[in-house]
Amino acid sequence: MTAPVRQSKHRAVRALREFWRRYRKSRSGLVGLALVCGLVLLALLAGAITSFTPLETKTGVPFERPGTVHYFGTDDLGRDVFSGVIFGARVSLAVGFLAAITATNIGILIGALAGYFGGWLDDLLMRIAEMFMVVPVFVLALLLVALFGPSIGNVVIVLSVLSWPGTARLVRAEFLSLKHRDFVEAARSLSAGHLDIIFSEILPNALAPVIITASLQVASAILIEAGLSFLGFGDPNTVSWGLMLYWAQKFIRHAPWMAIFPGLAISLATLGFNLIGDALNDALNPRLKER
């Protein structure tokens, strides 16, 4: 039994190397990767990078311009904007990753069930997905967070519940085209169970579009979270980029730096994930492989 395992491991390494060779060709993809890695590092090392904490008031004079002590200036309560931006990365990235991962898993599960079993189950699940695709996601997210209370956990749950349909439809389409292929028939003739066929045979072949969508979902989750916080429906006890912009709004004329830096951070994070998504699309899309 060890030989095939080692062989498949070898094959995975080779596939990964081949993937990296193709991904590397996209300069913008590398920029995106660098942006995201940079932000992850900032988030992880936040405590070591800045000596202030974001909620600490009177670290300096209120409305201090950006300078050598407060790199990004201070806000109306004398809080350090730079430390807010650094610590805010934790919130945005956590929300983005968690929401995207959860939504992707829900989408995979629903899409796989619908595509594999078909029939009434497919009809039912796809009608539900359709409904969620019509509903304006941001409006519904706003409503849900306002009603259920604005905590980070709720924001993640709401975003996950609202963003699975795209993935589900992609996975379903892949399953529809793959489920009658020879290798699936072969597994079935070896009396493999449904779960086995779904997860070990079909799913690995259906993952490419899912991965691309997931990276775009991180970007959109970051944007939506920031939007909610900006409207005052984010977690009021955790400093996030959106919340900083909510505070900054009133002082846009007197202290524009309060708004400039958190917004720039959101833009860079979103841009990073969008660039990665684009590059993944080029690297994983088999139709473009030969170019």
Next chain:
Amino acid sequence: MSLLRFTVRRVLQAAPLLVGVIVLNFIIIHMAPGDPVLVIAGEYGTTPEYLAMMRAKMGLDKPLHVQLLVYLKTTLTGDLGHSFVWNQSVLKIILEFVPATLLLMGASLILSVLIGIPLGVWASRKPYSLADNAITTLCLAGYSIPVFWFGLMSILLFSVHLRWLPTQGMKTIASSLTGAANLLDIARHLVLPASVLALAQLALVARLARASMLEVMSLDFITTAWSKGLGERRVIFRHGLRNALLPLVTVIGLQIGYMFGGAILTETVFAWPGLGRLMLRALSTRDYPLIMGMFIVITALIILANLITDIAYAMLDPRVRYGKKK
């Protein structure tokens, strides 16, 4: 299939969607913590009798499924209920705020098409050239920038520093302008919010236009057009763009829902008196009937927009009517 039959079928498909959305909203609002009666009645200094009366009035003393059925029936006949906070019919309140939002969204939709399509066509002329790469990168940046931050920054630049445009509201306060002067005043107020809201949309339109053009321009009939010796302008616009526009119609229609989110944020930044601001006010006062009503109206508008898009598509491209598109 005739266009009429196609239209009827699409309408029949859209109807259950609307019912589903109404049911969904009902479930959500009633799952939420907090008693709406207490919230609304709290402002007045309450007595138990008053609360009971309010409960009966709102149907809150009946079991949930009865409430749902009653609600479905009344909603589908166009009665969205009564807002106790405003003491007015919900539909009336909403209709008062709809035009401002439609004006904002319509203007930015037009902007994004008028700018986005030429950009996309330009980028597609020489794929991977400097111009193409610049446009592609700008587009990616365009929909990575949060709309509300872009709004704040444009206020900073165009109103605070350059003093070109007004930043808040839809009309100059305390002015009694009429006729053309009034329209001009509204237009001046519209420029910034509409452009801000258009950015993400524009970026998407440009990207799709580029992709669609690239696909069409590689087809045989384009090669024929070139080999007939037609000029570049003619091949691109008469032959290429006409065919590349079709898939764009669908995507733009589907984006309307997404735009509502952007509109809410844009309205907040620019104090634009539309549905977005109404929504925030309704949420902060927990005005349940108004919240639900707004949600239904917005979703209905989106379903309607999708329907119109589908029918427009079928009119433009007869293949859809006969095809197996589900």
